[in-house]
Amino acid sequence: MNDITRPVLPPVPIAPPPDDPLFVDAIARGFQVLSAFHGASGPLSLGEIAARSGLGKSAVQRIVHTLRHQGYLRRDPRDRGYLPGLRLLDHALDYQRLDPQIARVLPVLMELRRETGERVDFSLRDDLRLVYALRFQSKRGFYSASLIGTSVPLYCTAGGLAVLSRLPRPEAEALLARSSLVPYSQRTLTDPQAIMARVDQARTDGFAIAQEEIVAGEIALGVPVLDEGGQPIGAIHVAGSLSEWDAGSFARSFAPLAMTAAGGLGGG
Structure with missing residues (x-):
């Protein structure tokens, strides 16, 4: 499984607050x-x-x-x-070491990796993207899939679609309207109506599936992680190879495990 060329996905710039005397x-x-x-x-x-x-x-x-x-x-x-x-790595360590959500997710993700035998990740939402905060490789691990801090868009990833599915539909549509819907591969959906149809399906299923929309040969399943108020703050991902799985068997094998893992972490 190899990376394909990816568009750069920088964070959305944050404008300085107007007339704020404390802003440096x-x-x-x-x-x-x-x-x-x-x-x-x-x-x-x-x-x-x-x-x-x-x-x-x-x-x-x-x-x-x-x-x-x-x-x-x-x-x-x-x-x-x-x-x-x-x-700069000292600050990345501080974030992971002191963030209570990551501390809660770590043992859950380790157990999910043991149960699935596949790559598992935990990502956190930052506006229009997800940022990987924890990653556990499978036997097919590759370089970019091991890097903490890698970010992916909401609209064409399993975790992103799962996050969108737990937002009110108008809010999800507004996020898509602000997104640059560029294709990461030939299989990336960029039509807002088609994307929303997948969001609606994820809302029904409780999980989302994405196939080769960012990484060639990869199938991924995403389940939203919720805060105590029921708002999606990120996602748990399970990723495998299309040489070994189809969408149906992947979902049947891993959706119940991922949903149980995510359900024990937040607002259910």
């Missing part, structure tokens, strides 16, 4: 510089960071110098620009 512009600009690396395919020069962040080159030069001094950026060993620094 300098810190926001620092994160704009760090965010310039989202979707980058290699080191970035100062000019590339400026273009991607929307900041002036002189400001970028000062911010990059500061972040490099603090260990959050580093020079490329071949001197071709800048790369994220090691100390």
Whole structure:
């Protein structure tokens, strides 16, 4: 199972609050510089960071110098620009270590991996996308499917469709209207009505299925994870190979297990 070329899926930019005396512009600009690396395919020069962040080159030069001094950026060993620094991983660790939802999901996901023998993931919703927070590989594991922080859109993924199915229909339609419905593969649905039909089916079934809509040869099942108020905050995914499974047998084998796992975590 191999990756196909994926469109870049950066987070939706957050506009600064108007007339907020507590908002620190300098810190926001620092994160704009760090965010310039989202979707980058290699080191970035100062000019590339400026273009991607929307900041002036002189400001970028000062911010990059500061972040490099603090260990959050580093020079490329071949001197071709800048790369994220090691100390950013400290913050990723803090998020996982201190987030109570991840602490609750971890043993559940480990048990689901044991029961299914397939790849299992837990993702959290960030507006129009899901961000993978926990991942357990199967025997067919591949590089990008092991990376924490990888993000995928709601509209063409099993977990995303499952999340949309637990929102009021008008809210789900509004999210689709704000989404860039680009094809990730020849099998990616981009018609809003067709997508909503799948959302409605997931609402009935309690889970969603996606086949090769992002990764060639992959079938995935997603079940929403709810908070105490019954709002979808993310999803549990089970992913397998279409060389071993069809949609019907995959759903029969794993939907009950994934739904039981997700149901024990949130609002039911």
